[in-house]
Amino acid sequence: MTGSDAFDDTAADYERLETELLAQDRDAARVSTADVDETTARQVVSDLVDDGVVTAVIEQRVLVHEPSGEAFDSILQLAVFHRGWSAARDTGEADE
Numbered sequence: 001m002t003g004s005d006a007f008d009d010t011a012a013d014y015e016r017l018e019t020e021l022l023a024q025d026r027d028a029a030r031v032s033t034a035d036v037d038e039t040t041a042r043q044v045v046s047d048l049v050d051d052g053v054v055t056a057v058i059e060q061r062v063l064v065h066e067p068s069g070e071a072f073d074s075i076l077q078l079a080v081f082h083r084g085w086s087a088a089r090d091t092g093e094a095d096e
Contacts, residue, residue, distance in 0.1 A: 041079035048082060 036044070045063065048054040055064045062071040063078050068085055072078040 036076060036079050036083065038076060041076045044079040044082065045075045048078075053082070054078065 045054060048065075049056065049063075053066055055066055056062075057064055057071070060071075062073050063075065064071045065078060065082060065085070068081075070081065072081065
């Protein structure tokens with residue numbers, strides 16, 4: 001394109017905008033795990049133990065996430081794992 005037509009062509013702008021909006025949609029759909037602090041993790045794990053989703057193995061000092069069979073020695077790691085596992089299950093990815 002030459003002359004003023006080059007300035008009037010905004011196709012690239014629309015493509016960039018669409019790409020950015022798609023990326024924002026993907027980010028909004030993902031579960032955030034970075035905001036899990038120690039207090040939140042303790043509450044999440046306590047609720048999971050109460051619901052029978054997590055079992056404490058006292059002799060080994062681990063917490064077992066029963067649906068996945070994964071064992072954790074950190075409540076923070078367990079809480080983050082469970083959030084991700086739940087999100088994957090809700091989207092159908094955990095069964096694959």
